[in-house]
Structures are given as C-alpha cells and as structure tokens.
Ligand SMILES: [Zn+2]
C-alpha cells in the first residue's frame with residue numbers, strides 16, 4: 132500500500148526514520164513537502180531526481196538519519212553560518228566545531244595547528260596538560276613504531292590517566308576552554 | 319601634556335546608568351590636537367628608522383568567556399561587555415590614566431578624529447552597536463571594546479620600535495587578565511571571532527614610507543615580496559583602503575603556532591628592515607642617477623604647499639610625502655621630518671575641521687591655508 136504524505140494526501144516519496152533518545156519516529160512526505168521542510172534540495176531537474184536518489188539510498192550514506200543541522204548549543208551558530216559570516220558566534224563554537232574549525236584554521240595559518248605563546252594564568256594547567264599529552268602521544272607513536280609494546284602500554288596508561296585518547300593527543304584533545312567550568316553564556 | 323589628562327587620570331570610570339557611562343563632554347573637548355606620541359614633538363631625537371617608517375603598531379585580540387562574540391551578541395549583552403571592561407583594572411601604558419570614550423554617543427566628526435589618530439578602526443567609526451574605547455593619557459595605547467572582538471588592545475609608536483611596544487603590551491594584557499576572563503583553548507590559543515585570528519591574536523604592523531621604490535616602479539615587487547612573507551599590505555589608513563601613494567602598511571597574518579615575541583622579533587628585526595634596506599638603496603640610486611631631478615621634485619612640492627590656495631587631501635599627502643623624502647635624505651633641511659609627520663595627521667578632514675572650523679568635506683581652502691601657514 133502506498134503511504135501518503137504526513138502533510139497532505141499526495142503519495143509520500145521521502146521516508147525518514149529519526150531516532151532520538153532511543154525513540155523512533157517515522158516521517159513520510161511528498162516531494163513538495165520534503166523540499167519545504169528542507170529535507171531535500173530542489174536540483175536543476177526538480178526534486179524528483181534527488182528523491183529518486185534518496186530512495187535508492189545513494190544520499191543516505193552522506194546524510195545521517197538525523198538531518199537537523201548541527202548547531203552550537205550556546206549561540207545557535209552552524210558551520211554554514213560561521214562560513215558565511217567569516218566569524219564564529221561564541222567561544223564555545225570552537226569546541227562544538229573543533230574539527231571543522233580546526234581544518235579551516237590550519238589552512239589559514241599555513242599549516243600551524245597548535246597555539247604557542249602567551250596564555251592566561253588560569254589556563255596554565257590546561258596548557259601544561261595539553262603539552263604533556265602531546266609529548267606522550269609522540270612517545271607512544273615512537274614506541275609503537277619500534278615495537279616496544281610494553282613501553283607503549285605504559286605510556287597509553289599515563290595518557291588515559293590524563294583523560295586523553297591514545298591515538299592522537301591533539302586530534303582528540305579534551306577541548307576544554309579555559310574557565311568554562313565557571314559558567315556558560317550569560318543572558 | 320593635554321588638558322584632558324589631569325581630569326581623567328583616576329583610572330576607573332564613574333558608572334552612571336546605561337552604556338553612556340563615559341563623560342561625553344570631556345571626550346568632546348578632550349581630544350587634544352597637538353603632537354602626541356604618534357607624532358613626536360619637533361625637538362626630540364628622531365625615533366628608530368623614522369626615515370622609512372612612519373609608525374609601528376601592535377594589536378591583541380581578546381574575548382570574554384561566557385559572552386557571545388560581538389557579531390552574535392544582543393545590544394544588552396554588548397553593553398554588559400562594555401561595563402565589564404570599564405570596571406577592569408588597566409595597567410602598563412594606562413598607568414597614567416584612562417580616558418573612556420562612549421563611541422556610540424559620540425558625534426561622527428569626533429569619531430573620525432579618533433580614527434585619524436589611529437585610536438579606533440574604520441568599522442568602529444561607522445558601527446551602530448554599543449561600544450567604547452579606552453585611551454591612555456599619552457595616546458600610545460587604546461582598547462576598543464566591541465570591535466570585531468570584545469577587546470582589541472592596541473599600541474602605537476612612531477618609527478620602528480615594536481619590541482619595546484610588545485613589552486608594554488604584554489604588561490597591559492597581564493593586568494587586564496586579573497579582572498577579565500579571556501576565552502582560551504589549549505589547541506587554538508586565544509579565541510577570536512574570526513577563526514583566522516586565533517592563537518596569539520596578535521597583529522604587528524608598520525606604516526612604511528617608500529617613495530623612492532614607487533618612483534623606481536618597484537612597488538609591485540615589494541607587494542609580491544610581502545605576499546611571499548605572508549604579510550598583509552594595506553594603504554594609508556589600514557583595512558579597506560588600497561595601497562595608495564607612497565605609504566604602505568605591512569602586517570603579519572600568521573597568528574598561530576608561533577609565540578608573540580617570535581612574531582614581533584622577526585617582524586621588527588628581519589622583515590621590516592628588509593623593506594627599509596630596499597627603500598634606502600632605491601633612494602641612493604635616485605640620487606646617484608639624477609640628484610637634480612629629485613631635488614626639483616622635492617622643492618616643487620614645497621613651492622606648491624607654500625603657495626597653493628586650494629588643496630585636496632590626496633594632494634596634501636602626495637606633496638608632503640615628497641617633502642618627507644627630502645627631509646629623510648637630507649636634501650631638504652628647512653622643514654623638519656617631525657613637522658611633516660605632524661602635518662600628515664593634521665591635514666586629515668576631522669583634524670582640519672577641528673582646528674580651522676571649516677566644514678567636514680568642504681575643506682580645500684582651509685587645508686591650503688593651514689599648510690601654507692605651517693610651512694611659512
Ligand atoms: Zn505533502
């Protein structure tokens with residue numbers, strides 16, 4: 132039996148399953164309403180082509196079940212709005228979009244990716260911890276490449292004790308922003 | 319030095335309601351017109367490399383944790399930011415006093431005056447939102463609040479003396495940090511609204527005077543060299559202006575991965591000296607090739623400035639630049655370099671309107687008369 136659109140009586144062509152907090156909801160929409168909801172973008176050949184691809188599962192790989200755009204919970208910025216404005220929305224954007232902004236910064240800064248230099252006194256511990264993690268990660272890679280597994284295991288334990296990941300201290304850094312614990316954004 | 323200093327040397331602003339916590343009347347009467355640190359007094363020793371460098375500047379970008387960046391913040395949040403910074407303790411170059419200017423409540427002509435004195439940026443002149451600027455009593459330092467970042471700390475000096483500036487800047491940064499919590503990330507460093515400024519948040523720049531390179535049509539090469547060195551190049555008044563005339567502002571673009579002092583020292587001791595050496599060589603070449611033509615160029619400019627009846631800003635800068643080349647090379651001894659640098663500031667529209675009472679924009683006659691009298 133043909134499912135009908137949730138919003139009208141046309142046949143539904145876009146079917147989406149959203150999982151949120153373990154609760155599954157199904158959405159069925161006609162092409163028109165799917166465009167209106169922003170689920171699909173009308174292409175040069177109209178929505179039909181996109182829908183067809185969607186149905187064949189070609190787009191599903193790039194588009195996670197939850198299609199909602201990722202936004203910074205503090206200021207509401209999305210990566211798209213940051214790109215358009217050329218400006219982040221708040222300091223915590225750098226944590227929520229650490230990966231995306233990291234690669235953007237890396238390109239703008241001629242390949243540099245880690246801060247060197249002054250830091251607020253209250254961030255000294257963070258900076259030291261980040262530097263130590265970075266050093267341990269480097270040692271870990273060395274140890275593994277030399278097949279010194281016993282030493283590698285010890286280093287990994289120390290890294291884990293620091294709260295970081297063993298793979299790459301910076302790529303996986305706990306991106307705490309100095310002083311963050313002292314309060315989120317003010318009204 | 320100026321009448322406004324003694325009255326505002328308390329360091330902490332009084333805080334009436336609203337953002338308008340700055341004494342507006344004091345601001346308007348307080349912007350002093352005579353030579354400040356930007357433009358040295360005529361009788362002092364010339365600053366280092368003044369023959370080729372008009373001024374040096376260092377800027378640090380800082381943002382407060384717990385607030386949206388300026389572009390996302392609501393007007394009340396922006397006012398709150400202004401208040402927080404106003405109640406912070408200023409040190410270093412501000413030890414002699416802090417003058418707060420509520421830019422939002424300041425008349426356009428006075429904002430322009432601050433801009434011409436390099437105390438605020440062009441976007442800061444025109445913006446509409448709550449914002450302010452703290453100015454040190456000697457005008458060597460200013461802190462813009464709610465420019466692109468919550469704080470833009472800035473220090474200026476004539477000639478090339480960035481290392482000395484940097485030390486005073488770090489003192490100011492450290493002092494402010496006692497009362498303000500700056501957003502910082504262990505990987506990205508100081509967080510800025512624009513992702514390309516993160517890290518140190520430092521911008522180091524020098525305003526170069528390169529008339530001989532321009533005469534020899536070498537400026538394209540200079541521009542390419544600057545690009546290769548990852549420098550930004552701008553015109554007389556910084557961002558938004560094309561490199562124009564003989565004045566050229568170069569500044570660093572890389573802010574991440576190198577310490578502030580590394581950036582400053584390389585800029586001050588390696589990069590800018592290269593441009594200086596290039597310009598000096600060009601000046602020698604001009605003199606060796608045809609000294610009479612160079613002298614003619616300099617003295618014709620002097621003749622025009624001493625006799626003209628109408629003078630546009632562009633013309634004034636063009637001819638003053640020629641005088642400057644003369645004074646810097648010793649071909650012109652009757653007009654001191656310091657006087658020329660002062661005129662470069664005082665022929666600007668808002669300064670001229672303030673001194674002569676002429677109308678902003680309708681100032682050609684007033685400019686001509688002012689320059690004639692100054693060079694008499
Ligand atoms: Zn429908």
Ligand SMILES: [Zn+2]
Pocket residue numbers: 203204205206207208220221222223224225
């Ligand atoms: Zn944000």
